[in-house]
Amino acid sequence: MTMIRPVAALLASVLAGVACAVEVRYSMWDTTQLPAYRQCAADFEKANPGITIRIVQTGWADYWTVLATSFVSGTAPDVITDHLMKYPEFAKNNQIVDLMPYIRGDNIDTSVYAPGLYELWGRDGRQYGLPKHWDTVAMAVNMDHARKAGVTLAELQDMNWNPRDGGSFETIVRRLTLDAKGNNALSPQFDKRHVVMYGYQNPGHGGMMGQTDWSHFAVSNGFRFQDRPWDPNFHYDDPKLVQTLVYLASLPGKGLSAPYEHAKPLGSKAMFIAGKVAIVPEGSWMVTNFRDHARFAHAWVPLPVGPIGTRASMFNGIADSISSGSRVKEEAWKWVKYLGSTACQEVVASHGVVFPAIKGMTERTLEAHRAKGVDSSAFFTMARAKTFLAPIADNGGEVDHVISTALEAIWIGSGDPASLMRHANARANEIVKR
Incomplete structure (x- = not known):
């Protein structure tokens, strides 16, 4: 009996830890980026043992309809992959969170992003997304x-x-x-x-x-x-x-x-x-x-x-936003912050699917493409030509x-x-x- 009691206590502790784990639901539309963000989620969970990330992928054709319905029903994901054409309406309807208090509270260096990407997601002192990649x-x-x-x-x-x-x-x-x-x-x-x-x-x-x-x-x-x-x-x-x-x-x-x-x-x-x-x-x-x-x-x-x-x-660029209806905003912010960090964007660069938003990572993506037999330098050529914002x-x-x-x-x-x-x-x- 003396050996069973410590095991029982340990089991109870483990179960309590599981019960206290917070799940952050994350929505995205691009299947080609799934492997990279699954790796980011796994790395994030190791560094944050009390948080689990559940990624929900919906194709572009249905993504916005599903999201709009979930906002109305109060079942929206905690973090969404957002789009420039959509976020102004979400912000106007108070469906996404102003990230500026979090950004200032954690002293996030926003100058690390490619010029113009961060600013696109802000208005009147409020910020509604952290960039995660650029495209041409x-x-x-x-x-x-x-x-x-x-x-x-x-x-x-x-x-x-x-x-x-x-x-x-x-x-x-x-x-x-x-x-x-x-x-x-x-x-x-x-x-x-x-x-x-x-x-x-x-x-x-x-x-x-x-x-x-x-x-x-x-x-x-x-x-x-x-x-x-x-x-x-x-x-x-x-x-x-x-x-x-x-x-x-x-x-x-x-x-x-x-x-x-x-x-x-x-x-x-x-x-x-x-x-x-x-x-x-x-x-x-x-x-x-x-x-x-x-x-x-x-x-x-x-x-x-x-x-x-x-x-x-x-x-152009895509960013991540936090739903106003999220009940786990602090944990959602940690995930958004990680998605926009060097650690996650290095993983994205290594998968060679998109060009990360953080400056200096373009060459890593080009190398990943070259390793797979693709010369994608034309997109970098366009990034150095005349560019314009959406x-x-x-x-x-x-x-x-x-x-x-x-x-x-x-x-x-x-x-x-x-x-x-x-x-x-x-x-x-x-x-x-x-």
Whole structure:
């Protein structure tokens, strides 16, 4: 009996410890980043034995619907992977926590993040997220097809474009576009009604951000979204943007891209992986996806130089926010702080999926990509080119709907582009100022 009592006491102590453990629920949408963040969670739990992390992954298409429902029902995760287009509304509705008291209380050095990323998540002295990675946009090219067409990597890396004739970009796209008889789009015999390989495909309408769809073309043509973050005046009626949209919308009519209504249900990513399109613009978060699914040689190349004389890319980032309804805010903050720390972001860099937000880690991600046979330096090239921030304002969801509706009309050739964007911009500005 004397030996049983200590064992019983030990068991009771262990059970008590388990009962006192705090669970932090963390939501994210990207499956390719799961392994990295599972490792971060395991490392965090070792350093914080009283806290467990439960990661819940939901695909992008359902993520925001599920999250909105959970906010209403009071079942929201403690920590969410947040987006610039969504967080202003969450903040306005008091659904996410101001992190500034925690940041000041723990003396967090926010200067470690790449310029602009931290500031995007703050307003009027409040802070709603800590950055965890940055991204830019480049172009993926089917190199097996490019070589057959006689298009070199050097040519692809040195493209330029303009809204009048498309520049060398359109010439290359024409060389890469093939009809059923093997004629490319430079040939007088080219049949645009029977295309088997499109030279280029826009991802979609792009919404108010146009991140991978049109923003890089438009900004390299002289367009700007706002004069500064949170400015209540958008410039979606800018003739430079209209020029850009008209040019991109003209590509299907030339047989160089699939019509919007045909490409929309398939998606440019699936079309590229299936070998139906030679060039697509995509974000750096797609490097691993394309590496794992494309069964042909492909390369990432910088975006074309535009009329203003430089390349341009949105410089964007994702951050983590704490739900206002969380009952474990202190533990949730510890997890958010860790997600934004060097320790976790080094793990993310080593997995080679995204570029961590902390300065100086880009080369580690490039090395991780190179070790897996991928040269992702085009994204770093874009980070050193002209970069611009995503548009951000109140009532972003409504603004996005208004701009998306106008863009879809342009893509399908319904209405005058200048008029559509003028009316959409006026309406967007009204919504922001409400």
